[in-house]
Amino acid sequence: xxxAFPDSVVLCGMRDLKDYRIAAGGSPVPGNPGxxxxxxxxxxxxxxxxxxxxxxxxAQHTEETGxxxxxxxxxxxxxxxxxxxxxxxxxxxxxxxxxMIVPPDPITAEHVDTEEASSTASTPSAPAAPTSSSFSTAAxxxxxxxxxxx
Numbered sequence: 001x002x003x004a005f006p007d008s009v010v011l012c013g014m015r016d017l018k019d020y021r022i023a024a025g026g027s028p029v030p031g032n033p034g035x036x037x038x039x040x041x042x043x044x045x046x047x048x049x050x051x052x053x054x055x056x057x058x059a060q061h062t063e064e065t066g067x068x069x070x071x072x073x074x075x076x077x078x079x080x081x082x083x084x085x086x087x088x089x090x091x092x093x094x095x096x097x098x099x100m101i102v103p104p105d106p107i108t109a110e111h112v113d114t115e116e117a118s119s120t121a122s123t124p125s126a127p128a129a130p131t132s133s134s135f136s137t138a139a140x141x142x143x144x145x146x147x148x149x150x
Contacts, residue, residue, distance in 0.1 A: 048083035051075070058092060058107075067096065067103035076112040091115060 049057065054077055058069040069077070069092075081087035094115045095107050 046085050049078075049085060049088055050083060051078045054078045054081075054083060054088050057088065061092065061096060065096075065103045067101070068106045070106050070108050072109035073107045073112045076109045080112070 055074045062068045
């Protein structure tokens with residue numbers, strides 16, 4: 001394997017497959033148009049989080065557990081994810097649950113860097129069931145923000 005070839009690929013859908021069928025001149029098909037990945041009944045466009053949104057989401061974990069994310073950890077998480085909601089949540093889940101950093105020890109930039117490096121260097125695996133942490137592998141709720149789309 002060459003050094004420039006990715007070890008893993010993330011598929012993150014931005015549209016329903018029916019939108020592509022309509023754009024290609026086809027008609028929308030009720031239900032599943034033949035893809036095991038298009039099992040949605042409806043969709044919602046969730047905008048990316050701002051740096052402040054990421055800090056607010058991570059503050060929910062702090063309120064629940066007493067475990068803080070340092071400002072540098074929040075900045076690194078935002079830089080790695082660019083605010084993509086599922087990635088923001090998944091990175092937090094990895095650092096709080098899988099790395100087993102026990103509260104009140106804070107989550108630092110080094111923890112985020114270690115998790116980001118290990119997740120890009122290894123083959124992805126199915127996530128473990130969420131614990132009592134405020135993070136799960138589902139997309140986080142959209143925070144009240146003037147940047148959120150209607």
